[in-house]
Amino acid sequence: MKVSNQNIEIDGIDKEILRALMQDARTPILEIARGVGISGAAIHQRLRKLEKSGLISGSKFTINPKILGYTTMAFIGIYLDKAMSNPEAVKQLRKIPEVIECHYTTGNWSIFIKILCRDNEHLMQLLNKDIQSISGVSRTETFISLQQQIDRQIPI
Amino acid sequence: MKVSNQNIEIDGIDKEILRALMQDARTPILEIARGVGISGAAIHQRLRKLEKSGLISGSKFTINPKILGYTTMAFIGIYLDKAMSNPEAVKQLRKIPEVIECHYTTGNWSIFIKILCRDNEHLMQLLNKDIQSISGVSRTETFISLQQQIDRQIPI
């Protein structure tokens, strides 16, 4: 089976390459080559093709925030005044390092963010001091992630 | 300055190593070594220390879901019947590949998920066919990410 989109086609070998690298970005190309039974040079060519297609958007070491003391994840829905320019609010949110995701969303909230904090006191400080002080923010609704059960990418 | 937690201490060199690899997991160790001015072997030792501490939880290639046609991200709050065992619901959610995050949360919802879908029709199918059919799910509230403005890790 082929998955195709625009001018990009991904076959089973591409999938195996991607799956290996999605699990561990430092998997040696030659190891993948041995696994799928083609030469390293071929894997290399396919990788260049996949990168050029934009399918591979990067590779990252992932840090466990808990080790740094960030044990609490929370989601915050933000209501903005109608007059407020959303991009300006995002600009201010970007300055808060604890904000790790930020979305414009449909629904009641104008903006929806994900944050990491050390504890409830830290969370309260982020809400009251950092976020509520952004001009245009009228109200927020917060809920805490008690436990994350799934964290993955779309399967290839 | 030192960031410390339990038995782990991270100095400025560790931070430079982590920052480089968080940006690009395939950054050559020797390149980092040249940048910070110590030997490759020393970087290697530090990396092993950081891995052992659990701070580094892995490395991943990141896939751009849009290239595969997954152009829509949505968040769904799920109400579960009181009698329902949450772990069973999570088990069912795990079978849906479009579910890329799943949290137990405080607040009105029992479970909060993030999904990727191809279009609104696909979203509706996920809601009506896949999620609503999970026993114990009484109601859902959905909002769509119109645009993601921030996506990052906690800064080191």
Place this chain on the structure above:
DNA sequence: CATGAAAATGCCCCATT
């Protein structure tokens, strides 16, 4: 913790098919 050296391994380009 850091180092240099050395061995092993892998990367990446190329000509060819």
Place this chain on the structure above:
DNA sequence: AATGGGGCATTTTCATG
């Protein structure tokens, strides 16, 4: 698209400071 070869870079280990 895939292959093997080969030059060069990187990784990894080790004994030592």
